[in-house]
Each structure stands twice: as C-alpha cells, then as structure tokens.
Amino acid sequence: MKAPRFEYVRPTRLEDAIGFLARHGGDAKAIAGGQSLVPMMAFRLAAPRLLVDIGRIPGLNGIAVDDDGIRLGALVRWRDIERSAELQRAHPLLVEAVRHVAHYQIRNRGTVGGSLAHADPAAEMPGIAVTCDAQIVVVGPRGRRIIAAAEFFAAALSTTLAADELIIEVQLPPWRDNRRWAFEEFARRRGDFALAGVALFYDGGADGTATNIHIGAIGVGDTPVRLTAAESAVEAKRITASIIRDAGAAAAASVKPADDIHAPGEYRRALLGVLTERALARAAGLALREDA
Amino acid sequence: MTAVRNVYIGQEIERTEDFRFLTGRGTFVDDYEPTGLLHAAILRSSVAHGRIRKIDASAAIKMAGVHAVITAADIGEKIPTIPIRLAPIKGLERYLQPVIATEKVRYVGEPIAVVLAETRAIAEDATAEIELEIETLAPVPDWRVAETDSTLLVEQNGTNVATRYAVGSGDADAAFAIADYTRREFFHAHRHTAVPMETRGLVAEWDAANERLVVTGATKVTFFNRRALAAMMQMPESAIDFIEIDVGGGFGVRGEFYPEDFLIPFAARMTRRPVKWIEDRTEHLQAANHSREIDCELEIACRHDGTILALRGRIHGDMGAYTRTNSGVVPAKAAQFLHGPYRIPAVKFDVAAYMTSKTPIGTYRAPGRFEANFFRERLIDMAARDLNIDPVEFRRKNLIATNEMPYSIGKLVPYENESAYDSGDYHVALEKCLAAFGWQEKKNLQGRNIDGRYHGLAVTCFVESGGAGPRENVRMLLERDGRVTVAIGSSVLGQGLETVFAQIAADALELPFEAFRVLHGSTTLLDEGFGTYHSRAVVMGGSAILDGAKNLLSAIRAAASLQFNCRADEVSIDGGKAKGPDGRTLTFAALAAAAGPISANGTFANAQRTFSYGAHAAHVAVDARTGHVAVLDYVAVEDVGRAINPALVHGQTLGAVVQGLGGVFLDHLIYDANAQLLNASLADYLLPTATDFPHIRGVTLELHRSPSNPLGAKGAGEGGMVAVAATAANAVAAALSSFGVQPNDLPLSPPRIWQLLRDAASGRQRAP
Structure with a gap:
C-alpha cells in the first residue's frame, strides 16, 4: 500500500501550474487536499508521474458573498465552510451538506475544487453544485471558461474538465430570504x-x-x-x-x-x-x- | 505460604502499560529498524483458483533497489506446510497450507512470491514486474458448490469435504418423535474477521556466524510457532528466538502461524540480511484468517409448557482453501455451544467442513460461540412465540440450576473429552441482566412504532469456555534491588496483562505492585510457554504465578536461613521482609544483595476448562423504511468468577460488545460468485467507529469462582462477544414482529432488513 514513484512540484503561480499540467498531459495530476487522490495512489488505482501541488497558489481560497451570489475558491476547505458565519446565513444548505463530508480530519484537508474534480457520485459538494445550478470556473492554456454544474459531471469520477485545466472557483446563485x-x-x-x-x-x-x-x-x-x-x-x-x-x-x-x-x-x-x-x-x- | 491478602486483586488499578502507550513510548514491530534492513512485499494471487503456468521474476530482480525475489523454486524440493495447532479433526490434515503456492493457487491473497528490496515501495513496484501466468480454474465459492466435488481444490484428496462427524448425547431422534412441538430453521453466520489496530508484522534477523535466527514481532503462541518454524527450517529450536514486543491487538487472528511466518525468516537466512514485513490493510483482509462463515440447520423439540426436550441440527462450515493452525475450532465449537446454558436432555449435531476457494478460516474472538448462540437463541425466541410463552420465562424454565453443577454436556467435540460446566448460577445472572437493563420498565416498548421507529427488546443467555490447558509457566526472580521480575509464557496483545500479572504476584508475595516487572511471550524467557488464546492468560498464567510465588518464598526462606543460621521453616515472611527465629529481619532487597538474585519457577497444569456465563439484553429501534437499526441500550452481564482488575474486565466487555455489534451490522467479507473478495479495504469493509454504538453497559459478576484453578478466575475476554448476534438479531425480530420478519441471515445490514420487510409485505417466504 505504498504509492508508485512520482515527481512533485509546488508552483506559486497559476500559469505555472497550468504549464506543468499542459506539458505532462495525462501523466500529471493537480493535488490540493489530497483526500481522494492520495488513497487512490496508495491503492495504485492512480499512478500520476507528476503531482502539481496547487496549495501555494495565492487567491484560490477566498469565500466571497455579494448580491450576485457566493464564490468559493477552489482551495476553500470544508472546515472553512463549516466555520463560516457568513455562509451560515448566505447558504445554509451548503453548510449543512458539508457537515456530512467524511470525518473532521478529512474536512480539515479536503477542498471544494478537489471534490468537484474527483466527481465521486456520492459526494456532497457535486450534489450541491448540481442542485443549486452552480457555475464552475476553470482555467487552462486556452484561457478561462465557465462550465455549468449540470454540464460538468460526465460519469463516475469523470468530468468535462480537460487534463490541463484547473478549477479555480465555484459560483452559487444568491440565496433568498424566504x-x-x-x-x-x-x-x-x-x-x-x-x-x-x-x-x-x-x-x-x-x-x-x-x-x-x-x-x-x-x-x-x-x-x-x-x-x-x-x-x-x-x-x-x-x-x-x-x-x-x-x-x-x-x-x-x-x-x-x-x-x-x-x-x-x-x-x-x-x-x-x-x-x-x-x-x-x-x-x-x-x-x-x-x-x- | 502466607495467606494472600488481596491488596491488589480486585482493584481497578490503572494499567502500567498506559504511560508507555499514551506517551508514544510503545515499541511495535514496525518501530524496530535494525541496520541493513530489507523490506518484503508479497505477490499474492489475484485468482481464486488456478494453475500456475509460469513465474518469471527476471525483470523484477533487475530493478534498482531490488535484492531478491523468492518463489517456491527457491525454497526447495519439498515446500513446508503449516501444522495444525488446535482442533485436529480427522480429515482436516489433508488440506494443510503450503507456505507458498507451487502448482496451484486456491484463494485470492495466497502468497506466490516474496520481493526483497531496499524499501517497501520498491518491493511493491517490483511485484508488479513479476511475470505470472495462471490458468484459471473453476472457483469453489461456497460450501454448496464444494459439496458437489465438481471442482476439486486438492485433486489427490478426491473431495472438498474435509470432515464430517456427528456428536450428541441422549436420544434426540426419540425426543423429537414424541415432542408436542418442534420447529426447524435455517441460519447463516457470515464471513468476517478481526481487524486489530496493528496489522501483522515480523522482523527476522539471521546471525550467519552462529547460525541463529531472531524473529521480532512474534506473539500469541510464540513457543508453538518457534517449534513449527524450527521444523520447517530444519534448525534446532534453541537456535531460534521469538521476541514479543508491544502488540496492537490480536483477537485470535494475530500471532497464529501464517505463510509469512516462514517466508520472512527464510528470506533473512537466504539473504543474510534482516528482513522486515509489515502487513498492509489489504493484505490483512485478504490473507489473515477469516472467520464465522457457518450455515446451520437447527431444530428444537419442546413440551407445550416450553420445556426443551431436544436440539438437533447440522453445521456446515466454509473453511476456505486450507486448514490453518486452528481452523477446526470454528465449526467444532459452533456445534458444541449450540447446547448453551440450558438443561437439554438430548442433542445431536452433524458437523461438516468444506474447502472453498476463499481465504482460510481461523478463530476470531468467541469462535463458534458467536455463531452458535445466534442460531440457538433465535430459535428459542421463535419457539417461545409459537408456544405463547414469554421469552424470558422460557429461558428461566430451561436454564441449568446451581444444584445441577457441575453439569455435563457430554462429548460434543471429537478431539476433546466430555465437558462439564464447572460452576455458576445461571438464573441469577439472567435476573441481574434484566434488572440492570430495566426490562420491566422497557417492556411496554416491545414492538411499538414511535415516530416511524420500531422498538424491540431481547435478552439471551450464554455459557462460554476459557482457560485452555495444558500448562503455563513462569519464572520469578528477586533482583538485587528487591524488585521482582516475572517472566511468563503468556503473551500480551494489548489487554493489560502486565498490570494484571503484577497484581496477582504482588498479592502472592505481599510486595507493592510497583516492585514488579512483567516480561512475557518471548521464547528467551522460559523453556516452555503456551501463550494467549481461549481467554486463558489469567486463568493459566495467573495460576502459574501463584505457584511461582510459593516457590519463590520457599527459595527466599532457604536463602534467609543461611543468613540467619537457622532452618528454612523457622524463617517467617512478612511484608517483604524475612524474619529469623531470633527476631532479626532482612528486607528482600538486603537478602538478594547478600545472597544474590533468588529465582523460582512456577507452573500450573489443568485439563479442565472454566465456564463463564451470563446474559445480554438489547433495546433497538429499527427504521423500517431504511432498514437502519439504532442500538439504544445494550447490557452485557458475565460472571467471570473473579475479576483481578474489574476496570480491565469492563474494558474487555465493552470492546467485545462493540466488536460483536460490528459483526452483526457492519463487518462483512464480501465475495462474488467467482470467489473474488470485493472489499479488501477499510473504505468498504465497515468496522464500527467510536460513534456507532455509544450505548453499551457491562456488568461483571463474581458469583461463582471456578473450582478448577486456585485463583477461581474464569476466562473474561470473550463473554462480551458471544451473545451479541443472538441478542441484537432477536431485538430486531422483536421490533419487527408485527411484520413477521425473521432475521436469520447475518449481517443485518440496512438493505437486508429492508429486503426482509419487503418480502414480508409481499408475503413471500425465504427459501431455505
């Protein structure tokens, strides 16, 4: 139960991360919290040659609430959502769903973007994204695009995200008072x-x-x-x-x-x-x- | 010998081990890292049943960091097989497991090759590079297929039926012929197993100059295992040391002799390098003993008033692909413990054990008992309901009375003598369980639907054996500083025996608890030891300590008599001091400083088992729409004769109940029709977690000491487990009685309960 050999990089600029993914194609995999990818590597169900750790890229862990809705950076962790008083008001359904994610140790590490990209059919965040008409913002060598949640999940553990694209943000429509x-x-x-x-x-x-x-x-x-x-x-x-x-x-x-x-x-x-x-x-x- | 004053026995003393464990000072096998270490990874069969056509390790061996690859060809002309340690039932010996697959593989997880490399990761990489061709043969996924002998696992045996035998007492068939009432049911206990916190592991070191071998990480039955290894490696026993260090749980599974227990020492001798193998969780679930998989057809005969006249039935044991060290225990004890704590004039059980292409079966905490109590107590609740007798009254009517002790159940196990329950008041245990549970207060909840949750209550009774012989040994040494080292043949797997043994020794020698240091398990300590299984460590090891203490006091008197210039019988001993006839005294420390360390051996031999007993009660609420069962209250009561440390007995009880509830609702080794194991990871093999079963209470009784050992103790490690399936399943049945649902197949997973309710609603009957 040891992962196969891999290389590891930790770029601090988004374009560098995308560059790594673009150069290595399917052999590279982005890693953030690692709560799904690392066990899959340990079981040798996944064997990327290169891990691109996006954890040090600035600007991807923000939670923003305004009249247009809610924006969660890809690196927002479950615990950030659970503990956010602002989100408790702005999107109580999201907070309640996230409380059901795994165990607290995992919620300390796991990220919004990671869960969406992993696309487990039983995972809470993809369910919230689809239920709430979320928009998923991705960036790749061809620029930025927005994918509706309904178009994002292709099959179990499979999305319409290209191998050289990264999720940077998920946007949820505004919550109403009634x-x-x-x-x-x-x-x-x-x-x-x-x-x-x-x-x-x-x-x-x-x-x-x-x-x-x-x-x-x-x-x-x-x-x-x-x-x-x-x-x-x-x-x-x-x-x-x-x-x-x-x-x-x-x-x-x-x-x-x-x-x-x-x-x-x-x-x-x-x-x-x-x-x-x-x-x-x-x-x-x-x-x-x-x-x- | 001075009367033991029991300053420590019976006290809830904190475990001496705890400081070490809680501060990270424990040393487990993976903590041991000798220099020059090679790491082993094992290539295991992914095919359930097949013929090996080709193994080519040439690519693997060329990989950087790979030191060697061992296959059957490297081991020699004759591949050793693993001997039977317990339950030598005739026929089972034809299916012993070779330490590595040669011509055939017979279960998913069977070792085919061992890679030795600089790191475990490299070794795992290399296993993937071994070229392997296996011709797939038809699998034998269960005992019904096995019985047809359409595909043979071991061709030269001509059958997959490893053994068939019948046991009984009285004339059961005659009783059935005249009974007012009979009922026959089919039950299934499912395959699951122990998952200790620490997986198995070994470090083997070969000393080429002296041709000696040291195996670290050994436990449970170290002396037996050393003997087995010595024979396989054609070495004298005395040239092998088995060293027991900290162990993170065993539960029957850890510490038996497995293929790796040969392969890793063999690898160390072959490479002349220390070799470490740490079982990973997937390997554990594939390769360590499985347990519990038994089908039972059981029939009860009663009078109208509920008096049990006879019990008869068939046990079908799925043994997996090979007989391992203790495989036969599982079906044999499942038959024996069908009798239970009841007065049953006639019993008749047919037992059959079948070889299938799955992981071999071995003992798991309460082997056979968990299953047998489930079968019998389910049937008793059904009979009581049919006869319109309160299930508690039904049990009261049939429980063996104190004045019937010792109560013989006859010879129900082919490899044992006639058994007799030693002592106890089964009625009082039941009443205490009902009182602790609050049966009267809760009774009105029986079967009620409250907000969509159906409430059910059940109480069951059990008897449980422990304290297997033949012997246990101890060596006690008064050190120069006045402290006493106790070296014992029992093994410690995390139960707190270092504390318990020190309590017994401290009382016997009238010294402070802190004066004792307990060494255990390692073959370097004693000439002979028998280890820890069958809830035997306190009964056998503890009794040996009493003998050792008596002998040590004699030796102290003898040594003191030389100092006092008197006869040994003129020396009196009081509170760690020897006193001469002239009134002079010497502390033990002063005596040992003057005379040198004083040692004595102790032994306790006993062929009688202890029989603990008790009752369990459960209150469940079933969500009939999802099939989810919430355990709202659980009480386990057991008379252990004498609790040396009640806190530790209580911990054993709670842990065992949780483990048992896991076995009822969660744990399940799932195979498909091709005998592929589908859930060899803890993501899919569901263990109970800390929050699943929070409402558990344990009550330890000390009503009747065992007459067969000087401590009066009975086995205390498994009574919390034995009746859990019985009790939980009966409570679920009671909750769903308005639907006529009979949960006779384990596990009681939500989908299974949902299916039972659906079948009941549509009036369908389950086929037997």
Whole structure:
C-alpha cells in the first residue's frame, strides 16, 4: 500500500501550474487536499508521474458573498465552510451538506475544487453544485471558461474538465430570504459515502406554496442528478403530506441505481424516495407519519 | 505460604502499560529498524483458483533497489506446510497450507512470491514486474458448490469435504418423535474477521556466524510457532528466538502461524540480511484468517409448557482453501455451544467442513460461540412465540440450576473429552441482566412504532469456555534491588496483562505492585510457554504465578536461613521482609544483595476448562423504511468468577460488545460468485467507529469462582462477544414482529432488513 514513484512540484503561480499540467498531459495530476487522490495512489488505482501541488497558489481560497451570489475558491476547505458565519446565513444548505463530508480530519484537508474534480457520485459538494445550478470556473492554456454544474459531471469520477485545466472557483446563485431547504443523506456509518442523499430548496410563498423548487440527489447514479419529476410534483403547490408522498414516489421512479457491494440498486432507489420525503417534510416543517 | 491478602486483586488499578502507550513510548514491530534492513512485499494471487503456468521474476530482480525475489523454486524440493495447532479433526490434515503456492493457487491473497528490496515501495513496484501466468480454474465459492466435488481444490484428496462427524448425547431422534412441538430453521453466520489496530508484522534477523535466527514481532503462541518454524527450517529450536514486543491487538487472528511466518525468516537466512514485513490493510483482509462463515440447520423439540426436550441440527462450515493452525475450532465449537446454558436432555449435531476457494478460516474472538448462540437463541425466541410463552420465562424454565453443577454436556467435540460446566448460577445472572437493563420498565416498548421507529427488546443467555490447558509457566526472580521480575509464557496483545500479572504476584508475595516487572511471550524467557488464546492468560498464567510465588518464598526462606543460621521453616515472611527465629529481619532487597538474585519457577497444569456465563439484553429501534437499526441500550452481564482488575474486565466487555455489534451490522467479507473478495479495504469493509454504538453497559459478576484453578478466575475476554448476534438479531425480530420478519441471515445490514420487510409485505417466504 505504498504509492508508485512520482515527481512533485509546488508552483506559486497559476500559469505555472497550468504549464506543468499542459506539458505532462495525462501523466500529471493537480493535488490540493489530497483526500481522494492520495488513497487512490496508495491503492495504485492512480499512478500520476507528476503531482502539481496547487496549495501555494495565492487567491484560490477566498469565500466571497455579494448580491450576485457566493464564490468559493477552489482551495476553500470544508472546515472553512463549516466555520463560516457568513455562509451560515448566505447558504445554509451548503453548510449543512458539508457537515456530512467524511470525518473532521478529512474536512480539515479536503477542498471544494478537489471534490468537484474527483466527481465521486456520492459526494456532497457535486450534489450541491448540481442542485443549486452552480457555475464552475476553470482555467487552462486556452484561457478561462465557465462550465455549468449540470454540464460538468460526465460519469463516475469523470468530468468535462480537460487534463490541463484547473478549477479555480465555484459560483452559487444568491440565496433568498424566504428560502426553505433541507439536506438528508443515509450512510452506513457517520462519514461514509452516502448510499443516497437529497439536497433541496424552494422559495416559500406567503400562501404556503413552493416555487423555484430544486431537488438534487447523490449516490443514485453515475453523477449527481436533478430530480425534475419530483420537482414537478412540488412546484407551485402547497406542500402537504400527499404532495410529499408524490414527490418521494417521483424521485424513486426517476432513478435507476446500479447494484454494488453496499446495496442493491432497488434499495438505493427506495431510499431516495424516503429521503426525498423526509427532506421535503423537514423543509416544510411538517411531521411525517412513517410506517414501513 | 502466607495467606494472600488481596491488596491488589480486585482493584481497578490503572494499567502500567498506559504511560508507555499514551506517551508514544510503545515499541511495535514496525518501530524496530535494525541496520541493513530489507523490506518484503508479497505477490499474492489475484485468482481464486488456478494453475500456475509460469513465474518469471527476471525483470523484477533487475530493478534498482531490488535484492531478491523468492518463489517456491527457491525454497526447495519439498515446500513446508503449516501444522495444525488446535482442533485436529480427522480429515482436516489433508488440506494443510503450503507456505507458498507451487502448482496451484486456491484463494485470492495466497502468497506466490516474496520481493526483497531496499524499501517497501520498491518491493511493491517490483511485484508488479513479476511475470505470472495462471490458468484459471473453476472457483469453489461456497460450501454448496464444494459439496458437489465438481471442482476439486486438492485433486489427490478426491473431495472438498474435509470432515464430517456427528456428536450428541441422549436420544434426540426419540425426543423429537414424541415432542408436542418442534420447529426447524435455517441460519447463516457470515464471513468476517478481526481487524486489530496493528496489522501483522515480523522482523527476522539471521546471525550467519552462529547460525541463529531472531524473529521480532512474534506473539500469541510464540513457543508453538518457534517449534513449527524450527521444523520447517530444519534448525534446532534453541537456535531460534521469538521476541514479543508491544502488540496492537490480536483477537485470535494475530500471532497464529501464517505463510509469512516462514517466508520472512527464510528470506533473512537466504539473504543474510534482516528482513522486515509489515502487513498492509489489504493484505490483512485478504490473507489473515477469516472467520464465522457457518450455515446451520437447527431444530428444537419442546413440551407445550416450553420445556426443551431436544436440539438437533447440522453445521456446515466454509473453511476456505486450507486448514490453518486452528481452523477446526470454528465449526467444532459452533456445534458444541449450540447446547448453551440450558438443561437439554438430548442433542445431536452433524458437523461438516468444506474447502472453498476463499481465504482460510481461523478463530476470531468467541469462535463458534458467536455463531452458535445466534442460531440457538433465535430459535428459542421463535419457539417461545409459537408456544405463547414469554421469552424470558422460557429461558428461566430451561436454564441449568446451581444444584445441577457441575453439569455435563457430554462429548460434543471429537478431539476433546466430555465437558462439564464447572460452576455458576445461571438464573441469577439472567435476573441481574434484566434488572440492570430495566426490562420491566422497557417492556411496554416491545414492538411499538414511535415516530416511524420500531422498538424491540431481547435478552439471551450464554455459557462460554476459557482457560485452555495444558500448562503455563513462569519464572520469578528477586533482583538485587528487591524488585521482582516475572517472566511468563503468556503473551500480551494489548489487554493489560502486565498490570494484571503484577497484581496477582504482588498479592502472592505481599510486595507493592510497583516492585514488579512483567516480561512475557518471548521464547528467551522460559523453556516452555503456551501463550494467549481461549481467554486463558489469567486463568493459566495467573495460576502459574501463584505457584511461582510459593516457590519463590520457599527459595527466599532457604536463602534467609543461611543468613540467619537457622532452618528454612523457622524463617517467617512478612511484608517483604524475612524474619529469623531470633527476631532479626532482612528486607528482600538486603537478602538478594547478600545472597544474590533468588529465582523460582512456577507452573500450573489443568485439563479442565472454566465456564463463564451470563446474559445480554438489547433495546433497538429499527427504521423500517431504511432498514437502519439504532442500538439504544445494550447490557452485557458475565460472571467471570473473579475479576483481578474489574476496570480491565469492563474494558474487555465493552470492546467485545462493540466488536460483536460490528459483526452483526457492519463487518462483512464480501465475495462474488467467482470467489473474488470485493472489499479488501477499510473504505468498504465497515468496522464500527467510536460513534456507532455509544450505548453499551457491562456488568461483571463474581458469583461463582471456578473450582478448577486456585485463583477461581474464569476466562473474561470473550463473554462480551458471544451473545451479541443472538441478542441484537432477536431485538430486531422483536421490533419487527408485527411484520413477521425473521432475521436469520447475518449481517443485518440496512438493505437486508429492508429486503426482509419487503418480502414480508409481499408475503413471500425465504427459501431455505
């Protein structure tokens, strides 16, 4: 369980980092917190010849909140988000989701950009990005481009990021005052990757109707997904027990998770329905009557 | 000998080891770094069953930093096999494991080659450069396939059925024929194993000038292992030292003789360099003993009033690819412990052990017991429900009474004599468990749905053996400074035995606890030792210390008599001083300074096992929509006869319960139909973490001492484990009783419980 041999550089300028990635093509890999890449190297599932440590590049660890939304630098660590009073107000859903990331030792190291680039289908940050219509800002030898989260995740552990591009920032649209939200996930143990998870928010009208509903799921496919059928069941309606049931059923019906060693796909699908119901009930402040 | 005043025995003394461990002064095998060290990495089979067509290490050996590559061809004409240490059941000896694969590989993880290099990383790089061709053969993924003998793991044996035998007492078939009530069920205990904090590891050093070998990192059964290695390497035993240093947990798995225990010393002799091998976590999960995988068909016969008349059943043990040192224990004890703490006039068990193309089976804390209690206690709860008898009353009715002790269960193990439970009050233990748990107060929660969580309660009873013979030995040495060194044949794997042995010795010699230094395990200390397994260290080692102390006091009297010019029997001893008939006194230190260090040996031999016993109770809440089980309360009660250090016994109990709950809900070695192990990492092999099971209580009883050893102690290391699957599964069944769900297959993972509920809802029955 020792990593294969590799070279290591730690540039302090973004263009140098991109230069290394561009020159070494697929043989180079950017590293920030190292919480996914290093174990993969130890298991010899990844064997980059060159690690480009981007941890010393200035300007990538900022958290900015303004009228246009929230901008998180690629090097923002989970603990920075957890401890940010500003984000607790500006994006409570993000903060709640991040609290579910692994264990505190890992949250001390892991980064926003690293999680997005790693693209684990059960990871929280990609789920939040997809649910919240995030924009991912990347830079490469051909310049800067912005990729919508919905276009970013290609497959399990695979993104549309080119080998010579780096994520520098993720942008989340502004949060509104009348917003209701919830995050629910189910993992075998605290800190494990979720067997399924749901992030959702909507804007609550004075008459109790939900608009602008966004529901996203993790752990039920190759990538995080928006649950549009479940959203349709809720959009512009008053949330009631029966709407919640409908949304849960729609969520479960809209995914086809594969079987794996942790759970049969059918279980994850049913679990997603339950979590959708629970998340909606929590957001709406309703008590669910739960029998089997 | 003066009466022991028990200043220390029974006290919750802080562990002497703790200072060393908590301040980073512990020395574990990977901390040992002799100069000139080569690091070993082992190329293991990635194929479950295959024929080796070609091994070519020529590219690997040319790599910079690589010193040597060892394959079967380097070891000699005859490849040694690993001997059986425990449970020599006829038939198992035909499947001994060669120390390295030769013609065939039979499980994923079997050693094929050893690379020796300047660093472990280089050695791992080189394993990838060994050219290997294996012709894949049909795998034998489970005992049902094994039984067909359609593919043979060892062709010359003509069968994969390693052994079949029947044991029993009374006439079970006759009892079944006349019983008012019978029920038969099928149960499955799943493959999982111990995952100690510290993996296995060895450093072997060859002294070419003197043709001596030193193996550091040995533990558990060092003397047996030295004997085995000496035979394999054709060396005299006395030319090999096994050195035990700090060990981070064993739980049955660490310290048995494995292929690496030959390969690493062999590599050191071959290269004339010290060689280190530290097992990594993936290797541990692939290569160290697996355990627990047993199917059981069990049938109970009762009167209408719940009186048990007979128990009969079949045990099917999946042994994996080879018989290792203690493999036979697992199915044999799974059969023996089906009897449990109940008065059962007739039992009949058929046991079969099958070879499959998976990692070999060996003992894991509470081997066979964890499984047997699960099988029996599940069936008892079902029978009680069928007969409309309260499950607690059912148990009360059938528990063996104190006045029936010793209670013979007959000869239920082919390689042992008839067994008899030694002492105890099984009823009181059950009542104490119910009281500690608050059974009366919680009873109204049984089966209730509160906010979508179904609550369930269960209590189960168990009996557990410990203290295996044949002997243990100690050497006690009064040093010139008045302190006493205790050198013992027991091994220490992190349980705190240095503290416990010092407590026993301090009371026996009436000296302060601080006067003792305990050395353990290493073969350099004694001529013979038997180690630590089967909860035997305190029972056997502790009793040996009493004998050693008695002999040391005699030796002290003899030495003092020369100083006092009197007869030895005229010397009295009190509080670390020898006193002559004329009233002169000498402290032990002064005596040793004058007469030189004084030593004595002690031994304790015993063929009787101790039988601890007790009851466990659990309160769970099941989320019926996700299948998640929350353990809201767990109480484990065990009578250990005598607790030398109650704090350490309590720690054993809590640790064992957590480990057991892991075994019920999380731990699972998952194989696919091709016998590929799918989760050989701690990302996918789920161990309980600190926050998973926070509500656990342990109650240690000292009601009935064991009559078979002078301490009166019974084994105390495994009672927290034995009944966990039984109790947790019964609590889940009770919670979901309104659905008619019977959790008879472990582990109780959320998907499994969810599936059971779904099957129950759709009225489907599980096929046996």
